[in-house]
Protein backbone atom coordinates (compact mmCIF):
# COMPACT_ATOMS: atom_id res chain seq x y z
CA UNK A 50 0.00 0.00 0.00
CA UNK A 51 1.44 3.31 -0.94
CA UNK A 52 1.53 6.19 1.52
CA UNK A 53 0.72 9.58 -0.01
CA UNK A 54 3.55 12.07 0.30
CA UNK A 55 2.80 15.08 2.46
CA UNK A 56 4.33 18.16 0.97
CA UNK A 57 6.27 20.52 3.24
CA UNK A 58 5.95 18.21 6.17
CA UNK A 59 7.07 20.04 9.30
CA UNK A 60 9.97 18.52 11.16
CA UNK A 61 8.58 17.07 14.41
CA UNK A 62 10.36 15.84 17.47
CA UNK A 63 9.72 12.38 16.20
CA UNK A 64 12.32 13.25 13.51
CA UNK A 65 15.36 11.24 14.72
CA UNK A 66 17.82 13.97 13.70
CA UNK A 67 15.96 16.70 15.56
CA UNK A 68 15.63 14.45 18.52
CA UNK A 69 19.36 13.80 18.53
CA UNK A 70 20.07 17.53 18.44
CA UNK A 71 17.91 18.28 21.46
CA UNK A 72 19.91 19.15 24.62
CA UNK A 73 19.95 16.21 27.01
CA UNK A 74 17.52 16.34 29.86
CA UNK A 75 19.04 17.08 33.30
CA UNK A 76 22.03 18.84 31.65
CA UNK A 77 24.30 20.49 34.26
CA UNK A 78 25.48 24.13 33.68
CA UNK A 79 29.08 23.02 32.91
CA UNK A 80 27.81 20.34 30.50
CA UNK A 81 25.71 23.01 28.82
CA UNK A 82 28.72 25.35 28.48
CA UNK A 83 30.79 22.58 26.92
CA UNK A 84 27.95 21.63 24.55
CA UNK A 85 27.48 25.25 23.47
CA UNK A 86 31.22 25.62 22.92
CA UNK A 87 31.34 22.49 20.75
CA UNK A 88 28.28 23.65 18.79
CA UNK A 89 29.82 27.08 18.26
CA UNK A 90 33.06 25.52 17.04
CA UNK A 91 31.15 23.22 14.69
CA UNK A 92 29.25 26.21 13.30
CA UNK A 93 32.48 28.12 12.76
CA UNK A 94 33.93 25.23 10.77
CA UNK A 95 30.69 24.77 8.86
CA UNK A 96 30.50 28.51 8.03
CA UNK A 97 34.10 28.37 6.84
CA UNK A 98 33.28 25.51 4.50
CA UNK A 99 30.18 27.35 3.23
CA UNK A 100 32.25 30.47 2.55
CA UNK A 101 34.87 28.43 0.72
CA UNK A 102 32.21 26.85 -1.47
CA UNK A 103 30.68 30.28 -2.15
CA UNK A 104 34.08 31.64 -3.21
CA UNK A 105 34.70 28.67 -5.46
CA UNK A 106 31.34 29.17 -7.11
CA UNK A 107 32.02 32.88 -7.56
CA UNK A 108 35.44 32.22 -9.04
CA UNK A 109 33.98 29.70 -11.42
CA UNK A 110 31.54 32.32 -12.62
CA UNK A 111 34.19 35.01 -12.67
CA UNK A 112 36.59 32.85 -14.67
CA UNK A 113 34.85 33.80 -17.83
CA UNK A 114 35.76 32.98 -21.31
CA UNK A 115 35.93 35.93 -23.62
CA UNK A 116 35.73 35.33 -27.34
CA UNK A 117 36.75 37.98 -29.80
CA UNK A 118 36.32 37.97 -33.55
CA UNK A 119 38.67 40.12 -35.61
CA UNK A 120 36.90 41.38 -38.72
CA UNK A 121 37.64 43.68 -41.62
CA UNK A 122 38.63 43.52 -45.25
CA UNK A 123 41.82 41.86 -46.43
CA UNK A 124 44.97 43.74 -45.40
CA UNK A 125 43.06 45.71 -42.76
CA UNK A 126 45.44 44.50 -40.01
CA UNK A 127 43.55 41.63 -38.33
CA UNK A 128 46.46 39.18 -38.22
CA UNK A 129 48.77 41.99 -37.12
CA UNK A 130 46.41 42.73 -34.22
CA UNK A 131 46.47 39.06 -33.28
CA UNK A 132 50.29 39.17 -33.38
CA UNK A 133 50.17 42.10 -30.94
CA UNK A 134 47.95 40.07 -28.58
CA UNK A 135 50.50 37.24 -28.84
CA UNK A 136 53.41 39.58 -28.23
CA UNK A 137 51.68 40.91 -25.08
CA UNK A 138 50.34 37.68 -23.68
CA UNK A 139 52.46 34.86 -25.08
CA UNK A 140 55.82 36.56 -25.76
CA UNK A 141 57.86 33.36 -25.47
CA UNK A 142 55.83 31.65 -28.18
CA UNK A 143 55.91 34.78 -30.34
CA UNK A 144 59.69 34.94 -30.08
CA UNK A 145 60.07 31.24 -30.78
CA UNK A 146 58.16 31.76 -34.03
CA UNK A 147 60.18 34.73 -35.25
CA UNK A 148 62.68 32.73 -37.26
CA UNK A 149 59.88 31.02 -39.18
CA UNK A 150 58.85 34.43 -40.55
CA UNK A 151 62.19 34.75 -42.35
CA UNK A 152 60.75 33.07 -45.47
CA UNK A 153 57.74 35.40 -45.53
CA UNK A 154 59.90 38.49 -45.10
CA UNK A 155 62.24 37.37 -47.89
CA UNK A 156 59.27 36.78 -50.15
CA UNK A 157 57.75 40.17 -49.27
CA UNK A 158 61.06 41.82 -50.20
CA UNK A 159 61.52 39.89 -53.43
CA UNK A 160 57.96 40.67 -54.54
CA UNK A 161 58.46 44.38 -53.92
CA UNK A 162 61.56 44.28 -56.12
CA UNK A 163 59.67 42.47 -58.85
CA UNK A 164 56.82 44.98 -58.71
CA UNK A 165 59.33 47.78 -59.25
CA UNK A 166 60.96 45.95 -62.16
CA UNK A 167 57.53 45.40 -63.71
CA UNK A 168 56.64 49.05 -63.24
CA UNK A 169 59.82 50.43 -64.79
CA UNK A 170 59.91 47.96 -67.66
CA UNK A 171 59.71 49.62 -71.09
CA UNK A 172 56.74 47.30 -71.69
CA UNK A 173 55.05 48.26 -68.43
CA UNK A 174 51.97 49.69 -70.13
CA UNK A 175 51.34 46.38 -71.87
CA UNK A 176 51.78 44.49 -68.62
CA UNK A 177 49.24 46.71 -66.95
CA UNK A 178 46.59 46.42 -69.65
CA UNK A 179 44.28 44.15 -67.66
CA UNK A 180 44.57 46.38 -64.64
CA UNK A 181 43.72 49.61 -66.34
CA UNK A 182 40.19 48.70 -67.18
CA UNK A 183 38.83 52.16 -66.52
CA UNK A 184 41.29 54.03 -68.62
CA UNK A 185 40.27 55.08 -72.07
CA UNK A 186 42.00 53.26 -74.86
CA UNK A 187 43.31 56.46 -76.40
CA UNK A 188 44.99 57.43 -73.12
CA UNK A 189 46.66 54.05 -72.95
CA UNK A 190 48.02 54.28 -76.44
CA UNK A 191 49.32 57.80 -76.00
CA UNK A 192 51.05 56.86 -72.75
CA UNK A 193 53.10 54.08 -74.27
CA UNK A 194 56.74 54.97 -74.40
CA UNK A 195 56.13 58.17 -72.46
CA UNK A 196 57.37 58.88 -68.95
CA UNK A 197 60.80 58.60 -67.41
CA UNK A 198 62.97 55.98 -69.07
CA UNK A 199 65.26 54.00 -66.80
CA UNK A 200 68.70 53.98 -68.39
CA UNK A 201 69.91 51.11 -66.23
CA UNK A 202 66.77 49.00 -66.62
CA UNK A 203 68.52 46.17 -68.48
CA UNK A 204 71.32 46.16 -65.93
CA UNK A 205 68.84 45.87 -63.05
CA UNK A 206 66.82 43.20 -64.81
CA UNK A 207 69.84 41.02 -65.43
CA UNK A 208 71.42 41.54 -62.00
CA UNK A 209 68.16 40.70 -60.26
CA UNK A 210 67.26 37.74 -62.49
CA UNK A 211 68.10 35.18 -59.72
CA UNK A 212 65.29 36.64 -57.60
CA UNK A 213 62.74 35.27 -60.07
CA UNK A 214 63.70 31.71 -59.27
CA UNK A 215 63.92 32.53 -55.58
CA UNK A 216 60.39 33.94 -55.58
CA UNK A 217 59.10 30.70 -57.03
CA UNK A 218 60.99 28.60 -54.51
CA UNK A 219 59.81 30.64 -51.54
CA UNK A 220 56.24 30.65 -52.82
CA UNK A 221 56.37 26.92 -53.24
CA UNK A 222 57.70 26.43 -49.74
CA UNK A 223 55.01 28.54 -48.14
CA UNK A 224 52.03 27.37 -50.16
CA UNK A 225 49.94 24.41 -49.26
CA UNK A 226 48.85 22.12 -52.08
CA UNK A 227 45.11 22.60 -51.48
CA UNK A 228 45.08 26.33 -51.84
CA UNK A 229 42.67 27.84 -54.24
CA UNK A 230 45.11 30.60 -54.97
CA UNK A 231 47.37 31.22 -57.90
CA UNK A 232 50.39 30.80 -55.74
CA UNK A 233 51.33 27.46 -57.13
CA UNK A 234 54.58 27.28 -58.89
CA UNK A 235 56.39 24.50 -60.69
CA UNK A 236 57.87 21.91 -58.33
CA UNK A 237 60.74 23.28 -56.34
CA UNK A 238 64.20 21.86 -56.49
CA UNK A 239 64.53 18.74 -54.37
CA UNK A 240 66.68 20.42 -51.76
CA UNK A 241 63.99 23.03 -51.23
CA UNK A 242 61.27 20.46 -51.08
CA UNK A 243 63.13 18.81 -48.28
CA UNK A 244 63.02 22.07 -46.31
CA UNK A 245 59.36 22.49 -47.01
CA UNK A 246 58.57 19.03 -45.73
CA UNK A 247 60.82 19.44 -42.73
CA UNK A 248 63.03 16.51 -43.76
CA UNK A 249 66.17 18.53 -44.09
CA UNK A 250 68.83 17.51 -41.56
CA UNK A 251 66.92 14.46 -40.56
CA UNK A 252 66.86 13.94 -36.84
CA UNK A 253 67.31 17.62 -36.07
CA UNK A 254 63.76 18.42 -37.07
CA UNK A 255 62.40 19.34 -33.69
CA UNK A 256 59.06 21.01 -33.23
CA UNK A 257 59.82 24.61 -32.71
CA UNK A 258 57.87 27.07 -30.57
CA UNK A 259 54.34 26.64 -29.45
CA UNK A 260 52.04 23.99 -30.79
CA UNK A 261 50.29 24.76 -34.03
CA UNK A 262 47.11 26.76 -33.46
CA UNK A 263 43.80 25.00 -33.31
CA UNK A 264 42.25 25.61 -36.65
CA UNK A 265 38.56 25.67 -37.16
CA UNK A 266 37.17 25.61 -40.63
CA UNK A 267 33.39 25.88 -40.50
CA UNK A 268 31.87 22.77 -42.02
CA UNK A 269 28.52 24.26 -42.87
CA UNK A 270 27.99 25.22 -46.49
CA UNK A 271 28.73 28.86 -47.03
CA UNK A 272 25.59 30.91 -46.52
CA UNK A 273 24.79 33.55 -49.09
CA UNK A 274 27.00 36.23 -47.62
CA UNK A 275 25.03 39.08 -46.12
CA UNK A 276 28.32 40.87 -45.86
CA UNK A 277 29.49 40.85 -49.40
CA UNK A 278 30.11 44.36 -50.50
CA UNK A 279 27.83 45.77 -53.10
CA UNK A 280 29.11 47.41 -56.20
CA UNK A 281 30.63 50.83 -55.83
CA UNK A 282 27.96 53.36 -54.94
CA UNK A 283 27.22 56.50 -56.78
CA UNK A 284 29.42 59.26 -55.50
CA UNK A 285 32.62 57.26 -55.54
CA UNK A 286 35.16 57.88 -58.16
CA UNK A 287 37.05 54.91 -59.41
CA UNK A 288 40.69 54.79 -58.46
CA UNK A 289 43.14 56.20 -60.86
CA UNK A 290 44.90 53.64 -63.02
CA UNK A 291 47.78 52.21 -61.10
CA UNK A 292 46.65 54.22 -58.09
CA UNK A 293 46.23 51.12 -56.08
CA UNK A 294 49.29 49.42 -54.91
CA UNK A 295 47.23 46.31 -54.52
CA UNK A 296 44.82 46.43 -57.35
CA UNK A 297 46.32 44.03 -59.80
CA UNK A 298 44.23 41.07 -60.75
CA UNK A 299 47.04 39.28 -62.50
CA UNK A 300 47.60 35.83 -61.13
CA UNK A 301 51.34 36.29 -60.91
CA UNK A 302 50.59 39.08 -58.44
CA UNK A 303 48.35 36.87 -56.32
CA UNK A 304 49.38 37.21 -52.72
CA UNK A 305 51.08 34.43 -50.90
CA UNK A 306 48.64 32.90 -48.50
CA UNK A 307 48.76 29.81 -46.40
CA UNK A 308 46.02 27.70 -45.08
CA UNK A 309 46.35 27.03 -41.38
CA UNK A 310 46.36 23.36 -42.00
CA UNK A 311 49.70 23.79 -43.72
CA UNK A 312 52.65 23.69 -41.40
CA UNK A 313 54.47 26.53 -43.10
CA UNK A 314 56.37 27.58 -40.00
CA UNK A 315 58.16 24.26 -39.91
CA UNK A 316 59.83 24.99 -43.22
CA UNK A 317 61.99 27.68 -41.68
CA UNK A 318 62.00 26.68 -38.05
CA UNK A 319 65.17 27.10 -36.07
CA UNK A 320 65.31 23.42 -35.22
CA UNK A 321 65.83 22.57 -38.85
CA UNK A 322 68.67 24.93 -39.40
CA UNK A 323 70.87 25.24 -36.36
CA UNK A 324 73.26 22.63 -35.12
CA UNK A 325 75.91 23.40 -32.62
CA UNK A 326 78.78 23.72 -32.28
CA UNK A 327 80.52 23.67 -35.64
CA UNK A 328 83.63 21.98 -34.24
CA UNK A 329 84.75 20.83 -30.83
CA UNK A 330 87.32 23.65 -30.67
CA UNK A 331 85.16 26.66 -31.41
CA UNK A 332 81.93 28.02 -30.06
CA UNK A 333 80.81 28.86 -33.57
CA UNK A 334 77.30 27.72 -34.31
CA UNK A 335 76.46 26.15 -37.62
CA UNK A 336 73.35 27.74 -39.02
CA UNK A 337 71.31 28.27 -42.16
CA UNK A 338 74.05 30.58 -43.47
CA UNK A 339 76.29 27.53 -43.84
CA UNK A 340 73.75 25.85 -46.09
CA UNK A 341 74.51 26.86 -49.71
CA UNK A 342 70.90 26.24 -50.77
CA UNK A 343 69.42 28.62 -48.20
CA UNK A 344 67.67 31.58 -49.89
CA UNK A 345 69.74 34.04 -47.93
CA UNK A 346 72.66 33.49 -50.34
CA UNK A 347 70.70 34.59 -53.40
CA UNK A 348 69.39 37.61 -51.52
CA UNK A 349 72.82 38.46 -50.19
CA UNK A 350 74.31 38.30 -53.67
CA UNK A 351 71.55 40.57 -55.02
CA UNK A 352 71.70 43.09 -52.19
CA UNK A 353 73.75 45.70 -54.08
CA UNK A 354 71.60 45.85 -57.24
CA UNK A 355 68.47 45.87 -55.03
CA UNK A 356 69.84 48.84 -53.11
CA UNK A 357 70.85 50.61 -56.29
CA UNK A 358 67.40 50.04 -57.81
CA UNK A 359 65.56 51.38 -54.76
CA UNK A 360 67.84 54.43 -54.49
CA UNK A 361 67.75 55.27 -58.21
CA UNK A 362 66.05 58.67 -58.57
CA UNK A 363 64.80 57.87 -62.06
CA UNK A 364 63.14 54.74 -60.69
CA UNK A 365 61.51 56.79 -57.93
CA UNK A 366 60.32 59.28 -60.52
CA UNK A 367 58.86 56.51 -62.69
CA UNK A 368 57.03 55.02 -59.70
CA UNK A 369 55.58 58.43 -58.90
CA UNK A 370 54.41 58.80 -62.50
CA UNK A 371 52.74 55.42 -62.26
CA UNK A 372 51.24 56.40 -58.85
CA UNK A 373 52.75 53.28 -57.35
CA UNK A 374 53.40 53.86 -53.65
CA UNK A 375 55.38 50.73 -52.81
CA UNK A 376 56.21 52.19 -49.39
CA UNK A 377 52.51 52.01 -48.43
CA UNK A 378 52.05 48.44 -49.50
CA UNK A 379 51.92 45.42 -47.22
CA UNK A 380 55.20 43.71 -46.42
CA UNK A 381 57.37 46.72 -47.24
CA UNK A 382 61.02 46.01 -46.42
CA UNK A 383 62.86 47.95 -49.13
CA UNK A 384 64.23 50.47 -46.63
CA UNK A 385 66.01 47.64 -44.81
CA UNK A 386 67.66 45.73 -47.65
CA UNK A 387 71.13 45.56 -46.07
CA UNK A 388 69.86 44.25 -42.75
CA UNK A 389 67.45 41.70 -44.20
CA UNK A 390 69.85 40.28 -46.76
CA UNK A 391 72.63 39.80 -44.20
CA UNK A 392 73.68 36.16 -43.91
CA UNK A 393 72.74 35.94 -40.24
CA UNK A 394 69.60 38.01 -40.44
CA UNK A 395 67.15 37.10 -37.69
CA UNK A 396 63.70 38.76 -37.82
CA UNK A 397 62.91 41.29 -35.09
CA UNK A 398 59.48 41.68 -33.46
CA UNK A 399 58.85 44.66 -35.70
CA UNK A 400 59.76 42.67 -38.82
CA UNK A 401 57.24 39.98 -37.88
CA UNK A 402 54.56 42.61 -37.35
CA UNK A 403 55.30 44.11 -40.76
CA UNK A 404 55.47 40.80 -42.60
CA UNK A 405 52.49 40.10 -44.83
CA UNK A 406 50.88 36.69 -45.14
CA UNK A 407 47.28 36.51 -46.24
CA UNK A 408 44.93 34.49 -44.00
CA UNK A 409 42.81 31.70 -45.39
CA UNK A 410 40.13 30.12 -43.20
CA UNK A 411 39.90 30.91 -39.50
CA UNK A 412 42.76 30.86 -37.01
CA UNK A 413 41.99 30.48 -33.33
CA UNK A 414 44.33 31.46 -30.49
CA UNK A 415 43.64 31.17 -26.77
CA UNK A 416 45.41 33.10 -24.02
CA UNK A 417 44.90 33.15 -20.24
CA UNK A 418 44.97 36.84 -19.41
CA UNK A 419 44.87 38.26 -15.88
CA UNK A 420 42.25 40.95 -15.34
CA UNK A 421 42.04 43.77 -12.82
CA UNK A 422 38.42 42.86 -12.10
CA UNK A 423 38.63 39.12 -11.66
CA UNK A 424 41.07 36.26 -11.89
CA UNK A 425 42.53 34.82 -15.11
CA UNK A 426 40.25 34.91 -18.08
CA UNK A 427 40.57 32.67 -21.10
CA UNK A 428 40.58 34.81 -24.19
CA UNK A 429 39.93 33.17 -27.52
CA UNK A 430 40.67 35.28 -30.54
CA UNK A 431 39.48 34.31 -33.99
CA UNK A 432 41.39 35.75 -36.92
CA UNK A 433 39.60 35.33 -40.22
CA UNK A 434 40.48 35.90 -43.84
CA UNK A 435 39.08 39.25 -45.00
CA UNK A 436 39.12 38.71 -48.76
CA UNK A 437 35.62 38.54 -50.32
CA UNK A 438 35.95 34.81 -50.99
CA UNK A 439 36.81 34.24 -47.32
CA UNK A 440 33.90 36.11 -45.76
CA UNK A 441 31.47 33.19 -45.80
CA UNK A 442 33.45 31.82 -42.84
CA UNK A 443 32.60 34.78 -40.60
CA UNK A 444 28.91 34.29 -39.83
CA UNK A 445 29.15 30.94 -37.98
CA UNK A 446 31.16 32.75 -35.28
CA UNK A 447 28.62 35.54 -34.70
CA UNK A 448 26.59 33.64 -32.13
CA UNK A 449 29.70 32.59 -30.17
CA UNK A 450 31.58 35.79 -29.57
CA UNK A 451 31.36 38.44 -26.86
CA UNK A 452 33.10 41.11 -28.84
CA UNK A 453 34.18 42.08 -32.32
CA UNK A 454 37.13 44.23 -33.20
CA UNK A 455 36.47 45.64 -36.64
CA UNK A 456 39.44 47.07 -38.50
CA UNK A 457 38.97 49.68 -41.20
CA UNK A 458 42.22 50.72 -42.92
CA UNK A 459 41.43 54.37 -43.50
CA UNK A 460 44.62 54.98 -45.47
CA UNK A 461 43.20 52.85 -48.29
CA UNK A 462 40.80 55.47 -49.65
CA UNK A 463 42.63 55.56 -52.99
CA UNK A 464 42.91 51.81 -53.40
CA UNK A 465 40.73 49.02 -54.74
CA UNK A 466 40.24 45.47 -53.53
CA UNK A 467 42.93 43.11 -54.81
CA UNK A 468 40.20 40.60 -55.71
CA UNK A 469 37.85 43.10 -57.30
CA UNK A 470 39.40 46.16 -58.91
CA UNK A 471 35.94 47.68 -59.29
CA UNK A 472 35.47 48.13 -55.55
CA UNK A 473 37.08 50.97 -53.67
CA UNK A 474 38.59 49.72 -50.39
CA UNK A 475 37.12 52.48 -48.27
CA UNK A 476 33.65 51.90 -49.67
CA UNK A 477 34.06 48.18 -49.00
CA UNK A 478 34.86 48.99 -45.36
CA UNK A 479 31.79 51.23 -45.09
CA UNK A 480 29.58 48.47 -46.49
CA UNK A 481 31.04 45.81 -44.23
CA UNK A 482 30.68 48.07 -41.22
CA UNK A 483 27.05 48.79 -42.02
CA UNK A 484 26.25 45.08 -42.49
CA UNK A 485 27.93 44.23 -39.26
CA UNK A 486 26.38 46.82 -36.96
CA UNK A 487 22.90 46.17 -38.34
CA UNK A 488 23.19 42.39 -37.94
CA UNK A 489 20.62 41.18 -35.42
CA UNK A 490 22.74 38.20 -34.40
CA UNK A 491 25.28 40.68 -33.08
CA UNK A 492 22.86 42.81 -31.06
CA UNK A 493 24.44 41.90 -27.74
CA UNK A 494 27.99 41.81 -28.94
CA UNK A 495 30.39 44.61 -27.99
CA UNK A 496 31.83 46.21 -31.09
CA UNK A 497 35.11 48.07 -31.09
CA UNK A 498 36.24 49.92 -34.17
CA UNK A 499 39.90 50.34 -35.08
CA UNK A 500 40.39 53.06 -37.67
CA UNK A 501 43.70 51.56 -38.68
CA UNK A 502 46.82 52.45 -40.66
CA UNK A 503 46.82 56.05 -39.47
CA UNK A 504 50.59 56.21 -40.01
CA UNK A 505 50.06 55.50 -43.70
CA UNK A 506 47.11 57.90 -43.86
CA UNK A 507 49.29 60.66 -42.44
CA UNK A 508 52.12 60.10 -44.94
CA UNK A 509 49.74 59.67 -47.87
CA UNK A 510 47.97 62.96 -47.17
CA UNK A 511 51.33 64.67 -46.65
CA UNK A 512 52.51 63.44 -50.03
CA UNK A 513 49.58 65.24 -51.64
CA UNK A 514 47.07 62.46 -52.32
CA UNK A 515 43.66 64.13 -51.96
CA UNK A 516 40.72 62.42 -50.32
CA UNK A 517 38.17 64.33 -52.36
CA UNK A 518 39.60 62.88 -55.60
CA UNK A 519 38.39 59.49 -54.41
CA UNK A 520 35.51 60.50 -52.17
CA UNK A 521 33.87 63.52 -53.76
CA UNK A 522 31.52 64.00 -50.80
CA UNK A 523 34.53 65.07 -48.73
CA UNK A 524 34.33 68.32 -50.66
CA UNK A 525 36.62 71.23 -49.96
CA UNK A 526 37.49 70.40 -46.38
CA UNK A 527 41.22 70.63 -45.59
CA UNK A 528 43.19 67.60 -46.78
CA UNK A 529 45.11 67.24 -43.53
CA UNK A 530 45.29 64.39 -41.06
CA UNK A 531 43.19 66.06 -38.34
CA UNK A 532 40.27 66.89 -40.61
CA UNK A 533 40.36 63.66 -42.59
CA UNK A 534 40.59 61.45 -39.51
CA UNK A 535 37.76 63.38 -37.84
CA UNK A 536 35.68 62.92 -40.97
CA UNK A 537 36.20 59.14 -40.89
CA UNK A 538 35.47 59.03 -37.15
CA UNK A 539 32.16 60.81 -37.68
CA UNK A 540 31.28 58.82 -40.79
CA UNK A 541 31.75 55.38 -39.17
CA UNK A 542 30.05 56.67 -36.00
CA UNK A 543 27.06 57.92 -38.00
CA UNK A 544 26.68 54.58 -39.80
CA UNK A 545 26.61 52.86 -36.43
CA UNK A 546 24.10 55.30 -35.02
CA UNK A 547 21.80 55.00 -38.00
CA UNK A 548 21.96 51.27 -38.63
CA UNK A 549 22.82 49.64 -35.31
CA UNK A 550 20.55 46.75 -34.40
CA UNK A 551 21.04 47.79 -30.77
CA UNK A 552 20.53 51.50 -30.20
CA UNK A 553 21.84 51.20 -26.63
CA UNK A 554 25.20 49.80 -27.72
CA UNK A 555 28.08 52.09 -26.93
CA UNK A 556 30.62 52.26 -29.72
CA UNK A 557 34.30 52.62 -28.94
CA UNK A 558 36.44 53.96 -31.75
CA UNK A 559 40.25 53.97 -31.68
CA UNK A 560 42.69 55.45 -34.16
CA UNK A 561 45.31 52.76 -34.55
CA UNK A 562 48.48 51.82 -36.25
CA UNK A 563 48.61 48.19 -35.20
CA UNK A 564 52.22 47.75 -36.28
CA UNK A 565 53.12 50.20 -33.49
CA UNK A 566 53.60 47.97 -30.45
CA UNK A 567 53.63 50.59 -27.68
CA UNK A 568 50.50 52.39 -28.83
CA UNK A 569 48.67 49.17 -29.61
CA UNK A 570 49.51 47.67 -26.20
CA UNK A 571 47.76 50.58 -24.48
CA UNK A 572 44.76 50.26 -26.76
CA UNK A 573 44.56 46.49 -26.28
CA UNK A 574 44.69 47.03 -22.52
CA UNK A 575 41.75 49.47 -22.69
CA UNK A 576 39.82 47.22 -25.04
CA UNK A 577 40.27 44.28 -22.68
CA UNK A 578 38.86 46.23 -19.75
CA UNK A 579 35.90 47.44 -21.83
CA UNK A 580 35.09 43.91 -22.92
CA UNK A 581 35.40 42.49 -19.40
CA UNK A 582 33.19 45.21 -17.95
CA UNK A 583 30.55 44.62 -20.62
CA UNK A 584 30.80 40.91 -20.01
CA UNK A 585 30.44 41.19 -16.24
CA UNK A 586 27.46 43.47 -16.71
CA UNK A 587 25.84 40.94 -18.97
CA UNK A 588 26.44 38.29 -16.31
CA UNK A 589 24.95 40.73 -13.77
CA UNK A 590 28.01 40.45 -11.60
CA UNK A 591 28.43 44.22 -11.30
Ligand SMILES: Nc1nc2c(ncn2[C@@H]2O[C@H](COP(=O)(O)OP(=O)(O)OP(=O)(O)O)[C@@H](O)[C@H]2O)c(=O)[nH]1
Nearest residue numbers: 124125126127128129380403405408435502562563
Ligand atom coordinates in the same frame (compact mmCIF):
# COMPACT_ATOMS: atom_id res chain seq x y z
N1 LIG B 1 52.14 50.77 -41.82
C1 LIG B 1 51.18 50.00 -41.32
N2 LIG B 1 51.07 48.73 -41.77
C2 LIG B 1 50.09 47.97 -41.24
C3 LIG B 1 49.20 48.43 -40.25
N3 LIG B 1 48.35 47.43 -39.93
C4 LIG B 1 48.71 46.37 -40.68
N4 LIG B 1 49.76 46.70 -41.47
C5 LIG B 1 50.43 45.84 -42.45
O1 LIG B 1 49.47 45.54 -43.44
C6 LIG B 1 49.67 44.22 -43.91
C7 LIG B 1 48.38 43.45 -43.85
O2 LIG B 1 48.03 43.21 -42.52
P1 LIG B 1 47.38 41.84 -42.05
O3 LIG B 1 47.30 41.91 -40.57
O4 LIG B 1 48.06 40.71 -42.68
O5 LIG B 1 45.92 42.00 -42.69
P2 LIG B 1 44.67 41.03 -42.53
O6 LIG B 1 43.52 41.92 -42.17
O7 LIG B 1 44.99 39.93 -41.60
O8 LIG B 1 44.49 40.50 -44.01
P3 LIG B 1 43.83 39.08 -44.50
O9 LIG B 1 44.53 38.00 -43.79
O10 LIG B 1 44.06 39.07 -45.97
O11 LIG B 1 42.37 39.19 -44.17
C8 LIG B 1 50.80 43.62 -43.09
O12 LIG B 1 52.01 43.70 -43.84
C9 LIG B 1 50.87 44.52 -41.88
O13 LIG B 1 52.16 44.60 -41.35
C10 LIG B 1 49.34 49.78 -39.80
O14 LIG B 1 48.59 50.28 -38.97
N5 LIG B 1 50.34 50.50 -40.38
Ligand SMILES: [Mg+2]
Nearest residue numbers: 127128407408
Ligand atom coordinates in the same frame (compact mmCIF):
# COMPACT_ATOMS: atom_id res chain seq x y z
MG1 LIG C 1 45.17 37.90 -41.87
